[in-house]
Amino acid sequence: MVKLLTIAIKQPSNLIMLNNDRIKQRLLEKFGEQLSAFSEPYSMLTFEAPKEMNLKVLNFLYDDEELKFRFLTDLQAVHYPDVKGRELAVVYHLHNLVDNVRIRFKVFTDIHTPDIYTATGLFSGANWMERETYDFFGVNFVGHPNLKRILNVDEMDYFPMRKEYPLEDQTRIDKDDEMFGRG
Amino acid sequence: MGRPVSYNVNPKKETTDISMADMPEGHQGEGFFATSLNKVVGLARRNSIWPLPFATSCCGIEFMATMGSHYDLARFGSERVGFSPRQCDLLMVMGTIAKKMGPVVKQVYLQMAEPRWVIAVGACASSGGIFDTYSVLQGIDQVVPVDVYVPGCPPRPEAIIDGVMRIQDLIGKESLRRRNGDRYKSLLESYGIQ
Numbered sequence: 001m002v003k004l005l006t007i008a009i010k011q012p013s014n015l016i017m018l019n020n021d022r023i024k025q026r027l028l029e030k031f032g033e034q035l036s037a038f039s040e041p042y043s044m045l046t047f048e049a050p051k052e053m054n055l056k057v058l059n060f061l062y063d064d065e066e067l068k069f070r071f072l073t074d075l076q077a078v079h080y081p082d083v084k085g086r087e088l089a090v091v092y093h094l095h096n097l098v099d100n101v102r103i104r105f106k107v108f109t110d111i112h113t114p115d116i117y118t119a120t121g122l123f124s125g126a127n128w129m130e131r132e133t134y135d136f137f138g139v140n141f142v143g144h145p146n147l148k149r150i151l152n153v154d155e156m157d158y159f160p161m162r163k164e165y166p167l168e169d170q171t172r173i174d175k176d177d178e179m180f181g182r183g
Numbered sequence: 184m185g186r187p188v189s190y191n192v193n194p195k196k197e198t199t200d201i202s203m204a205d206m207p208e209g210h211q212g213e214g215f216f217a218t219s220l221n222k223v224v225g226l227a228r229r230n231s232i233w234p235l236p237f238a239t240s241c242c243g244i245e246f247m248a249t250m251g252s253h254y255d256l257a258r259f260g261s262e263r264v265g266f267s268p269r270q271c272d273l274l275m276v277m278g279t280i281a282k283k284m285g286p287v288v289k290q291v292y293l294q295m296a297e298p299r300w301v302i303a304v305g306a307c308a309s310s311g312g313i314f315d316t317y318s319v320l321q322g323i324d325q326v327v328p329v330d331v332y333v334p335g336c337p338p339r340p341e342a343i344i345d346g347v348m349r350i351q352d353l354i355g356k357e358s359l360r361r362r363n364g365d366r367y368k369s370l371l372e373s374y375g376i377q
Contacts, residue, residue, distance in 0.1 A: 151283075151318075152282075152283065152317075152318060153282045153283050156317075160317040160318070165317070167317065168315045169315055169317055169319065169321055
């Protein structure tokens with residue numbers, strides 16, 4: 001029994017454990033200086049790339065025999081109104097189900113040209129998430145098969161989660177501002 | 184050893200205070216009773232409302248309690264909750280109605296046959312409630328005419344019963360000609376309903 005255990009423990013030591021440093025090393029070997037802003041908030045590897053490269057990076061993370069990031073956990077956008085020229089961030093959360101490692105990958109875009117290549121070719125699950133991200137932030141996913149609103153009413157003519165719009169409903173006329181301490 | 188369970192050990196007195204619907208005003212003598220058709224129809228309608236629950240959130244949970252044995256909406260003649268709008272008289276909208284749900288509420292209302300009544304239960308159905316936001320309809324009276332609003336977030340079952348009783352009052356007093364009148368037609372037209 002003791003022998004069996006030692007064998008079982010010894011075996012994984014032959015492989016290099018996939019950790020954040022190893023992922024970063026593999027990415028830098030492949031893409032070099034094009035990737036930037038590596039950080040590990042709450043020990044989750046986070047980095048960013050130029051927006052034209054998002055599919056190259058995602059494909060590499062997917063296809064690489066060691067990295068195997070083949071599950072798209074989530075995809076969403078963030079609006080930073082104060083950062084001119086890179087107001088919209090599109091964030092990909094990827095999961096390596098074999099080694100149970102997660103990473104976060106960001107691309108930034110100008111809010112006036114919010115064109116990002118779609119990830120639907122790689123992850124079918126991105127279809128819904130990209131529609132939602134388009135619905136709320138107006139990110140134009142180039143090549144998406146059916147990019148239209150999914151959660152909001154079809155008649156909506158703006159992107160409500162952008163910070164330039166007030167959260168409150170603007171069609172409302174019966175609310176007296178004085179009653180809410182902002183008269 | 185467990186105590187044997189025995190039921191009905193305290194004999195219950197026979198109830199004598201069953202409330203009956205009040206008799207409408209009229210003339211009666213030996214073998215006849217005369218009143219106006221309005222009142223008879225009103226009496227029948229108000230004590231046999233078929234509600235259509237349109238429950239989307241926590242007010243719907245309160246409605247379930249209202250339908251349950253403790254509060255028992257059936258005491259008010261609303262025993263039969265229908266889930267087909269074509270059979271129902273009273274649309275009970277309970278809960279937040281998102282803007283995307285608005286056309287659905289309207290469609291359900293259109294599918295109901297006249298005469299029909301609507302009760303908005305809770306702050307959200309009445310006014311949007313705390314959800315003063317881009318995605319929520321600020322009161323269902325933007326899409327369908329509402330007869331009674333029940334305040335509360337969520338209202339207690341007593342409040343819902345009170346709302347239903349007010350609807351009963353409205354139904355009992357409604358003139359038979361109301362639904363053919365110009366005023367009612369212009370009300371519906373203001374909602375784009377023919």
